[in-house]
Amino acid sequence: MASQPEQQSGPAARFELIRQQFVAGLVRRAQEIDEAPDAESLRAALHRLAGVAGSYGYDHLGSLARTAMQASESNLSTQVAEALAQLKAEFKRIAS
Amino acid sequence: MEEFKRVMCVEDDPDIRMILEFSLQQLGGYELLLCPGGHEALAKVDAFAPQLVLLDVMMPQLSGPQTLEQLRKKDIMRGVPVVFLTAKAMRDEVEALLEYGATGIIVKPFDPVSLPKDIRIYWEHGRGKPA
Numbered sequence: 046m047a048s049q050p051e052q053q054s055g056p057a058a059r060f061e062l063i064r065q066q067f068v069a070g071l072v073r074r075a076q077e078i079d080e081a082p083d084a085e086s087l088r089a090a091l092h093r094l095a096g097v098a099g100s101y102g103y104d105h106l107g108s109l110a111r112t113a114m115q116a117s118e119s120n121l122s123t124q125v126a127e128a129l130a131q132l133k134a135e136f137k138r139i140a141s
Numbered sequence: 142m143e144e145f146k147r148v149m150c151v152e153d154d155p156d157i158r159m160i161l162e163f164s165l166q167q168l169g170g171y172e173l174l175l176c177p178g179g180h181e182a183l184a185k186v187d188a189f190a191p192q193l194v195l196l197d198v199m200m201p202q203l204s205g206p207q208t209l210e211q212l213r214k215k216d217i218m219r220g221v222p223v224v225f226l227t228a229k230a231m232r233d234e235v236e237a238l239l240e241y242g243a244t245g246i247i248v249k250p251f252d253p254v255s256l257p258k259d260i261r262i263y264w265e266h267g268r269g270k271p272a
Contacts, residue, residue, distance in 0.1 A: 056167055060253075063159045070156060092199065093154055096228030099250030100160045107250055111228075 067101045068139060075136045078129070088117050106135050145264050149174045149191035151182040151208060152226065153200045160253050161195070169257025179203030179211065187217050193264045194218075195247070198227040198238065206241045213242060222267030224260065226251070244270075 074094055081087035091114035098107030113128035148171045150161045158175050166173045174189045176182040178200055186194075194212065198205035205225055212218045222244035227234070230248045238246055244267035247259060 056163075059163055059167055063163055066159065067156050089199075092228055096249035097154060097156045097160070100157070100253055104250075 064101050067097075071136055071139060075133070078132070084117055088114050091117065103139065106132070106139065109135055143192075143268075145171075145192055145261060147172045147174070147189060147192045148195065148260065149176065149182060149186065149189055149193075150195040151176045151179060151200070151205070152195070152197040153177055154197075157197070157226075157249070161256075164251075164253035164256045165260070168254065169260075171257065179205075179208030182208060183211050183215075186212060186215060190217050191221060192268065193260055194221060194223045195260065196223055196225055196243075198225050198229070206238070209241055209243065220269040222263050222270075224263050224267075 074090065077090040078087065078094070081090055091110045094110040095107050095114060098104070098110065109128060109132045113125055113132055116124035116128050148165055150158065150165070150173065152158050152161060152175070155177075158177070162173060162175060165171045174185060174191065176185060180203060182194075182196075183203075196205045196208060200208070203211070205227075209223055212223065223242070224245045224247055225238050225241075225243045226247050226249055227238065228249040230246070235246050245263050247256070251259075
């Protein structure tokens, strides 16, 4: 069995560290989405989130970002608003 | 037989660079050069001599395809497989990306555990082939 220090410096510990950094950075990502000056900036922010969240184990977050991005690409404003509300709730849930 | 060790990753998102480092360096044991953009990649590619390049598609300043076009002009990149990283995986978009001369596509979000094995397959099949 691995000793405690070995466990702390292994891949699982390293992943936990970068996962926490990713979560800490979600505040900035949420702000970027909230304050997007136009549809193109909004889609770019959603695209970046959709492309990364799943790699950190946040599949649902990534999927909500993708849904919002696709709704925005199709100019479906009601669906965009709904997806962004769900995304906001998911940000809150992850942060809590 | 040539050993596959050096991977250059060009990616503007710091969270993706962080997970690439974890996946390819820590889990996969590759020697990694992480570049935040195409200009940095072009400046460092000769000294690093990558055996495979992972290239994000949507980047500010130089896009992935623009970076690939510039990389291909360098002798050091002859026969080096380039794999695009993209969050868009629609068939027509994938086909368009392959037409730029990429060996393959890895869809984001990727699985950090399987990525080291996935890029090895691209290296084994794509190395030495003309773009």
